[in-house]
Amino acid sequence: MGKLFVVGIGPGKHDLITKRGLDAILSSDLICGYNKYIDLIDSLIGNKPTFSNGMKGEIERVKFALNKAKSGKTVSLVCGGDSSLYALASLVFELCEDFENIEIIPGITAALSVSARLGAPICEDLVILSLSDLLTPFEIIKKRVDAINIGDFVTAIYNPKSKKRDKYLKVVLESFYQQRGNLICGIVKNCERDNEIVKITKITDFDYDIVDMSTVVIVGNTKTYLKNGKMITPRGYLRKYGS
Amino acid sequence: MGKLFVVGIGPGKHDLITKRGLDAILSSDLICGYNKYIDLIDSLIGNKPTFSNGMKGEIERVKFALNKAKSGKTVSLVCGGDSSLYALASLVFELCEDFENIEIIPGITAALSVSARLGAPICEDLVILSLSDLLTPFEIIKKRVDAINIGDFVTAIYNPKSKKRDKYLKVVLESFYQQRGNLICGIVKNCERDNEIVKITKITDFDYDIVDMSTVVIVGNTKTYLKNGKMITPRGYLRKYGS
Numbered sequence: 001m002g003k004l005f006v007v008g009i010g011p012g013k014h015d016l017i018t019k020r021g022l023d024a025i026l027s028s029d030l031i032c033g034y035n036k037y038i039d040l041i042d043s044l045i046g047n048k049p050t051f052s053n054g055m056k057g058e059i060e061r062v063k064f065a066l067n068k069a070k071s072g073k074t075v076s077l078v079c080g081g082d083s084s085l086y087a088l089a090s091l092v093f094e095l096c097e098d099f100e101n102i103e104i105i106p107g108i109t110a111a112l113s114v115s116a117r118l119g120a121p122i123c124e125d126l127v128i129l130s131l132s133d134l135l136t137p138f139e140i141i142k143k144r145v146d147a148i149n150i151g152d153f154v155t156a157i158y159n160p161k162s163k164k165r166d167k168y169l170k171v172v173l174e175s176f177y178q179q180r181g182n183l184i185c186g187i188v189k190n191c192e193r194d195n196e197i198v199k200i201t202k203i204t205d206f207d208y209d210i211v212d213m214s215t216v217v218i219v220g221n222t223k224t225y226l227k228n229g230k231m232i233t234p235r236g237y238l239r240k241y242g243s
Numbered sequence: 244m245g246k247l248f249v250v251g252i253g254p255g256k257h258d259l260i261t262k263r264g265l266d267a268i269l270s271s272d273l274i275c276g277y278n279k280y281i282d283l284i285d286s287l288i289g290n291k292p293t294f295s296n297g298m299k300g301e302i303e304r305v306k307f308a309l310n311k312a313k314s315g316k317t318v319s320l321v322c323g324g325d326s327s328l329y330a331l332a333s334l335v336f337e338l339c340e341d342f343e344n345i346e347i348i349p350g351i352t353a354a355l356s357v358s359a360r361l362g363a364p365i366c367e368d369l370v371i372l373s374l375s376d377l378l379t380p381f382e383i384i385k386k387r388v389d390a391i392n393i394g395d396f397v398t399a400i401y402n403p404k405s406k407k408r409d410k411y412l413k414v415v416l417e418s419f420y421q422q423r424g425n426l427i428c429g430i431v432k433n434c435e436r437d438n439e440i441v442k443i444t445k446i447t448d449f450d451y452d453i454v455d456m457s458t459v460v461i462v463g464n465t466k467t468y469l470k471n472g473k474m475i476t477p478r479g480y481l482r483k484y485g486s
Contacts, residue, residue, distance in 0.1 A: 008355075015266070018351065020258040058480050082355050082365075086478070090363035093475045095486070104359035106351050108261065112251075112325050116347035120333035122325075124379065125387055126371045127396070135479035136367065140395075144368055147394030151387040153370070232336045235329070236378035237301050243338070 001101045002029075004069040005076045006092055008083035008107020011192035012040050016113065021105045025076045032065040033078035040193070041078065062091050069101065082109040086130055086158060110191060111156035114216045117198050118186035119230030121218045125153055131168045132159040138168065145172050149179035154224065154233055157217040161208075169211060176219055177203045184224045186231045189215040200231050244344045245272075247312040248319045249335055251326035251350020254435040255283050259356065264348045268319045275308040276321035283436070284321065299377075305334050312344065325352040329373055329401060353434060354399035357459045360441050361429035362473030364461045368396055374411045375402040381411065388415050392422035397467065397476055400460040404451075412454060419462055420446045427467045429474045432458040443474050 005024035010016035017025075022044070025031060031038065031050045038045070038052040051064050065077040079087035089104045096102070115122035127148050131141060148155050155176075160169045176183055182202045189197040189210060197210060203219075211217065224233040248267035253259035260268075265287070268274060274281065274293045281288070281295040294307050308320040322330035332347045339345070358365035370391050374384060391398050398419075403412045419426055425445045432440040432453060440453060446462075454460065467476040 010261070013263075015263040016261045016349070018253070018259045018261055019265075020256075022262075023258070056484065059484055059486065084358050084363045084365050085355065085369065086367065089359070090366040090475050090478050091480050093363055093470060093473055094477060094481055097471065099362075099471055099473055104363065106259070106355040106359045108349050108351060109355060112328065112349040112352060115327050116332070116349045119342075120327045120336055120347065122328050123333040124329065125373060126328065127394075128369045128371075130368060135483055144394040144396065147390040147396070150393065151370075151390030152383075153387065153390070227336060228340065228342055230336055230342055232333050234337060235333050237334050238337060240378055241299065241302055243302065 001098065002069045002071070002073045002075065003101045003103070004065055004092065005103050005105055006083040006089045007076050007078050007105045008081055008087065009037060009041055009078050010081065010108040011110060011113040013192045014041070014044060016108050016192060018105070018107065021107060024105055025078065027074060028076040029073045030068055030075045031078060032061055032075060037078050037080045058088060058091060062088055062095055066092065066096050079107070082107045085109050085128065110158060110216045114156070114186070114188040114191050114218060117188050117191060118200060118218060119232050121186055121220050121224055121231040121233050122154055122156065123233040123235045127153040127155045128158065129155055130158040131172065133165060145175050149175065152180060152221045154221045155219045157219065159213055160215055160217050161211045162213050170208060173203050173206055180222055183222070184220040184226055184231055186218040187211065187215060191216065200226060200229070244341065245312045245315045246317045246344045246346070247308055247335065248346050248348055249326045249332045250319050250321050250348045251324055251330065252280060252284055252321050253324060253351035254353060254356040256435045257284070257287060259351050259435060261348070261350065264350060267348055268321070270317060271319040272316045273311055273318045274321060275304055275318060280321050280323045301331060301334060305331055305338055309335065309339050322350070325350045328352050328371065353401060353459045354461070357399070357429070357431040357434050357461060360431050360434060361443060361461060362475050364429055364463050364467055364474040364476050365397055365399065366476040366478045370396040370398045371401065372398055373401040374415065376408060388418050392418065395423060395464045397464045398462045400462065402456055403458055403460050404454045405456050413451060416446050416449060423465055426465070427463040427469055427474055429461040430454065430458060434459065443469060443472070
């Protein structure tokens with residue numbers, strides 16, 4: 001058996017990949033990944049062979065990577081953001097029996113790269129929620145939205161909208177508004193990639209048209225505020241210890 | 244004005260720092276941070292001057308870093324894990340008015356580095372929760388625990404125990420057990436540092452004694468399972484598309 005690295009490459013720019021992730025990619029005989037992520041690291045891959053496919057090709061992709069590793073190759077299976085969160089590490093473990101030569105290398109997930117672009121909205125207890133109903137029924141997503149309101153969590157929303165599914169985000173923000181008022185929302189499209197857009201708004205002024213699958217929305221909790229164009233959730237140091 | 248980088252250094256090992264974070268540290272005139280984090284990157288700092296202090300010294304630390312940056316220095320304020328989540332980015336924005344020369348550099352947060360050591364427990368919708376009541380009253384924490392049960396979220400628990408506060412974790416796990424059954428728990432102490440301990444157990448067998456402030460606990464959702472010693476939350480690809 002060779003080796004399979006499952007590598008989180010972060011949001012896109014190469015300087016947000018960890019050294020461990022970069023070393024894995026550089027030491028691999030073969031790079032597997034979703035088309036878009038392979039494109040993002042094209043210049044790192046050089047002439048190495050790649051295997052890439054599209055959405056809904058995840059099982060085929062993971063099986064291909066596992067088979068190549070079994071045959072003795074060193075393989076990197078690359079994932080956008082982290083390697084596990086809404087990514088492929090768990091499918092790798094589900095599809096194989098011998099874990100000895102599998103290494104999971106974490107990456108910067110979008111919630112954190114997006115938060116850094118907006119200011120500091122993610123500062124304390126947090127929910128990360130995907131609105132994709134491909135793998136999670138919307139009934140469960142709705143229950144989680146109710147839970148978020150109860151806990152007054154800051155929320156990072158992944159996959160807020162796709163072509164087939166354009167109304168869920170509105171339903172979610174409407175629920176937040178009804179239960180917690182006109183919260184501050186940060187929208188980052190193409191974070192740390194070409195054509196990045198950063199926008200901060202309130203729920204009632206939310207611009208649904210700029211949101212797509214390459215957008216992450218962070219909705220603050222009831223303490224989040226806007227200062228000089230940055231979105232800030234106070235951690236509570238000043239309330240506790242004074243300034 | 245000089246420049247202030249707020250840098251997330253990840254869990255501890257230097258190869259889990261991003262290149263952007265490393266470059267910031269190497270280009271700085273001065274490094275500020277909590278004692279323990281300064282120690283972790285000691286060999287990267289070399290002979291640069293440092294300012295470090297302990298817990299509850301956060302306001303003093305941030306003010307010192309901001310003042311040095313104002314006076315023209317390039318300063319890195321380093322944080323364990325990410326630079327914003329349970330960290331100092333938001334306090335920086337709270338304590339200054341001119342944001343032009345402040346740059347937030349995200350880092351690998353403990354939930355994700357710990358998840359990678361356990362297998363792939365973090366795979367879909369997630370709550371990150373701190374049990375420290377220094378800045379968040381336990382009443383709010385309890386409400387959030389109720390919300391987690393309603394949403395059946397995978398939960399990463401930071402700061403699970405301190406010397407003064409050793410019963411909250413038991414209260415939380417008891418609530419999870421009552422509402423959702425005997426969930427699988429992953430315990431990682433000193434993740435990616437010397438003396439790392441990785442342990443997977445069920446709530447009823449939970450070993451409270453090994454938990455301390457350098458431990459993160461990940462509690463699965465009702466779908467999380469154990470396979471060959473790894474903790475896995477299925478993403479749902481196999482249920483949806485078959486194997």
